[in-house]
Every structure is written in C-alpha cells, then in structure tokens.
Amino acid sequence: MLRGVNRVVIGVVGLVLVCAGALVLAPGAGLSVPSWWPYDGPSDVLLSAADRTRWRGEGWWWPTVIAVLAVTVVLALWWLLAQLRRSRLTEVLVDSGDGEGALLRARSLEGVLAKETESLEGVSHAHITLTGRRSTPQARVSLQLEPYASPGQALTSLTDEALAHARDSAGLEVLPAEVRLASGKHGARRVT
Template sequence: MLSTVNRVVLGLVGLALLVVGGSVLAIGLGLKPPSWWVHDGRHDVLLSDADRARWRGDGWWWPTVIAVLAVCVLLAVWWLSAQLRRRRLAEVLVETGDGEGALLRGRALENVLTGEAEALDGVERAQVALTGRRNAPQARVGLVLEPHAAPGDALQLLSSQALEHARDSAGLDRLPATVRLRAVKHRAERVS
C-alpha cells in the first residue's frame, strides 16, 4: 500500500509542479496566457500585495491557515516514518559452504512459507512476513483457522513442517517465528 501512496503522491506533486512551472516559463518567454490565469504577463507577480492581504482581517483566516499547515506537517511526519520503517526483509543470506553465500529473495521465501502453511490441515488462510537481519531472519505468521481446527495441532504442524522446511532450505540455524492465530467467522452449529 505504501508504494502505491508514494507513487500517487509523487505523481500529483510532479504534475502540479510541471503545470505551474511550465506556465510560468511559458508566460516568461512571452506567450499570451488565458484570461482566467493567475498572472497576465512577463512582469506580473503571482500574488500581489492585495491578494496576499485579502483575508488577514477575517477571523477565520489564521485558524484555517494553522490547521492546514498542521495537517500537512502531520502527513509529512507520517510519510517520513513510514519510509524509514522497514517492515519486510528484502533478502536472506543463504550459506552455500564456499564462504561467499547466496542471496534469496525474502518475498520468495515468504511465498513458499505461505503456500506450505495454507496447505496444512485446519488452516484456511496464512500470511507470512520476514523481518530481522538477512543473516538472522525472523518470521511473523498469521494463520486463520477453519472452524474444526485445533490451535495446538495447527501450531505444531506449522513449526514441524513449514518452518522446518524453510529453515533447512535456506540453511539457517534457527528461524524464530511469532504466530498469530485467528478463527474464521462462521455460524453456530445446531445441536439436535
């Protein structure tokens, strides 16, 4: 989701800067602007003194300006913290025995773990995210259990099959995992 937000925001900002900058450049080079445009000619300013002081005397002006700026600052801080926080591991270092090792894409290992977890008895859906360092990854696993599944059995199968296969195939000494179990929502069964 974050990459989609980044693309949309960067696209809109880039488009706005391109339109405003291109129009100012075109008018500065002598092209005639449309009648509705912000400024009229090469020596005109974008905001005149009258435009800048138009609403200063109104009581709503300064609270509105402060509120808009506060929202912009909060959105910028949220965006910056989202950029700096790495949620997923991009690659896992696989020991090959020759001293150099190989890199395994983190998403590939996540997809394999998800597929194996969803194939387990009693698991309806699974979601896996790798975190940590590339030489010491950790797994965050979310399992949605079917109505008939026993949580202890599903957890045992996950650790003895899916996580063990991933640990062995990546050549890891250990692969700690945090597992969140949820039950699928279903209607109550009738007892007769």
C-alpha cells in the same frame, strides 16, 4: 501499527492546518465572518505587537521556546526515520557452502512458506512476512484457521513442518516466528 499511527497523525495535522487556514483566509478574502471570529478583515493582523513582545522579558520564555522547538524537531526526525526504515526483509543470505553464500529473495521464501502453511490441516489462509537482518531473519505469521481446527495442533504443525522446512532449506540455524492466530467463521447449520 505504524501505518495506523501515520494515518492518525497525518489526519490530525491536516485537520489543524485546514482549520487554521480557513480561520486566516476567510477574513483576508473579504468574506463575511461571524462576530465571534477572531479576525475581522483584510487589515487585521494575526499577532499584534503587544502579543509578540509580551513574554520576552520573562526568564522562562526563551528556554521554553527552544525546548518545544527541539522536541518538535526530534519527533519529526524520529517519524521520518521510522518511515524510511524497512520492516520487511528483501533478501535472505543462504549458506551455499563455499564461504560466500547466496542471496534468496525474501518474497520467494515467504510465498513458499505461505503455500506450505496453507496446506496444513486446519489452516485456511496464511500470510507470512520476513523481518530482521538478511543473515538472521524472523517470521511474522498470521494464520486464519478453519472453524473446526485446534489452535495447538495448527501451531505444532507450523513449527514442526513448515517453519522447519524453511529453516533447513535456507540453511539457517534458527528461524524465530511470531504467530497470530484467528479463527474462521462458519455459517449456521440448517436443520431440515
């Protein structure tokens, strides 16, 4: 979801910046512009002295400007922190019995879990992503089911077999999972 929001936000900001740049640069470059264009030529200013000082005497002006700028800064910082936060887990802490533990690459566990899930009856494709903390990972599972598969049976097999094996092999008490199911498409049968 974050990737989609990023694309929309970056696209909208880019479009606004390109339009604003074209609006200002066209007359500044001496290009002929239509009569409805807000700026006439290279000597025209973006904001006149009257426009710049119009609201200064109003009591609401400066609190509004400061509030808008503060909200903009907070949203920009939130967006930056959302970019830096990793949603995918890089390693899982495995209890090795010596009190220190061992680190297992999360991609390795994801790969093994995906292969075992794909070997289950009715599952054609599986995509696993581990999220959370390294001591308490969580799994995001996307399953592509065969057209004939029963979703309930596939979900039961996933939790009882593949997720249970991964939980036991990593020495985890629990391995919560969010599972998304999609049904496979099948072609029309030919009658001869």
